[in-house]
Amino acid sequence: QELSVYEALVCKNLDRTNIKKHFDKLLSYGTCDLYFHVIYSYAEEIKPILDYVRSMLEHESSPLLTYLNCSPLTPPDIETSGYLAIYRVDHREVAVAFLIADLKTRV
DSSP states (O other): OOSOEEEEEEESSOOHHHHHHHHHHGGGGOOOSEEEEEEEEOOSOSHHHHHHHHHHHHHSOOTTOEEEEEEEOSSOOSSEEEEEEEEEETTEEEEEEEEEEEOOOOO
16 A cells, blocks of 8 residues: 655646646545645746645545645745645545745746
């Protein structure tokens, strides 16, 4: 049995279609209690990605998932931000950690 599942993608800007596509694939990789959805971001601004992810995890989740709650991962730092979302899948609860790693070099 898997301990956790990790799905990652690279974004140079807010790419809603690609972010959502990777989120939709997450549960198909295996059955576990903890999933990671990681975005390696080279975008100029992280806030639009964070805002979209927050909305997506509540309003655009797979029909297999029942949204329960979400909380920001804290304390926030300049490199990594995100959320921890809890969903119900059938009779069990699963957690999805959405992490956005800011890899854009800032001068």
